Amino acid sequence: MNEQGERGKYLELKDKKILITGAAGFIGYHLVSVLLQKEKSIHIIGIDNINDYYDISIKEYRLKKINEISLEYFDCSWSFLKGDISDKQFVCAVFKKYKPDIVINLAAQAGVRYSIINPDVYIESNLIGFYNILEACRNSCIDNDSVKTNEYQGVQHLIYASSSSVYGENKKVPYSTEDKVDNPVSLYAATKKTNELMAHVYSKIYNIPSTGLRFFSVYGPAGRPDMAYFKFTDQLRKGEKIQIFNYGNCKRDFTYISDAVECILRVISCPPMQTAGEDGLRAAPYAIYNIGSQKPEKLLDFMEILQKELVDAEILPKDYDFEALKEYVPMQQGDTHVTYADTTTLERDFGFRPKTNLREGVHKFVEWYKDFYKL
Structure with missing residues (x-):
């Protein structure tokens, strides 16, 4: 499935209704915040089930910040709905009421290791939930297909979060979206690969423009506590191994x-x-992109930067014995040795390369961490 659609007509976002699932999540929170500040006259509908996979106070913090931003930008609107995308009735009701023009699906059960011990939630959220989103997009397009007016035309673009984990133990680096991704090493990765296949089918059959984004180890302020950099910070503060x-x-x-x-x-x-398409039939309006820095870093180098920033921020004392707390262990089941994004198509189509270096990014996370936990 290496089919990559050409970019279509530019979508003007003014007055558009944008549905963002996982809005209280890490990426969702930052995306909603920036959209409200940068775009004019847009209407954002956020969905999140606020589950307790990690500390919900962080999700509540994110929503509070979004609400504060929304009050400053009067020409935009922000609505939040607590609900689960695995609930088909709920999803259908949201689409019927709000009639979104653009859907950004960031809701998913995250975590490679957690998928080994609690697989059910991955099937419910990542497969059934994404199916419900696809069906709602399809129905929005079918319901309006025969009526070509200035009224609602159905979902014009579906963007969804995939993951670098789909590459599994691919030996070829950097990872290209043209590579085969048929050997996932975790259920989480398998669900993300399945999302891409499902989206391709709905794009092909129902002409729903869809773009999948394979995110590579996204980090920063208000991130997920289960991510390595956040966990390391918590453990160092507590003096844990x-x-x-x-x-x-x-x-x-x-x-x-x-x-x-x-x-x-x-x-x-x-x-x-x-x-x-090559067979004379229409090709799916479908694309996949890697979202990465194209610069893999050794975990130990990352640790060195994190340690220095924690000391500089006075979260940890200068004489902290880091070596005493490091425990070197074998690779854990479901993990991969390296992730390395080839972002050639992203640069070609959008002229963009990530520009934040690791030290700068870790510094901003540590500043947020100190403020959030009032250290």
Whole structure:
């Protein structure tokens, strides 16, 4: 499935209704915040189930910040609905009431390791939930297909979060969207690969322009506490042992949150265009992009930067014994040795390369962490 649609007609966002699922999540929060501040006269509908996979106080903090921003930008509107995309009746009701022009699906059960111990929630959220979104998009287009007026025309672009985990243990690096991704090493990765297949089918059959974004280790302020950099910070504060997998030989293509959001902003207005396929039939208006820094970093190097920033911020004392807390362990099931994004198509189509270096990004996270926990 290497089919990559050409970019279609530019979508003007003014007066558009944008539905964002997972709005209280890490990427969702930053995306909504930037959209409200940068775009004119848009209407954002946010959905999130506020589950307790991690500390819900962080999700409540994100929503509070969004509400504060929305009060400053009067020409835009922000509505939040607590609900689960695995609830088909709920999803249908949202689409019927709000009639979104653009849908950005960021809702998903995240976490590679958690998928090993609690697979049910991944099926419910990542598969059934995404199916419900696709069906609602399809019905919005079918209901309006015969009426070509200035009224609601159905969903004009579906953007959804995929993951670098779909590459599994691919040996070829950097990872290209042209590579085969048939060997996932976790259920989480398998659900994300399935999302891409499902989106392709709905794009092909129902002509729904869809763009999948394979995110590579997104990090930054107000991030997820289950991510390595956040967990390490918590453990160091508590004086707990830190497990460093693969004996410190892992490499990750870390992507700072503002770079990830900038990529989404550029993608939103440029849905893929339906074209003629090689078989003479129409090709799906469908595209996939890697969202990464194209610069994998050793986990140990990342740790060194994090330690320095925590000391500089006076979260940890200068004489802190980091070495005593490091525990080098084998690779954990479901993990991969390296992630490394080839962002050639992203640069070609949108002229963008992430620009935040690791030290700058970690510094901003540490500043937020200190403020959030009032240290």
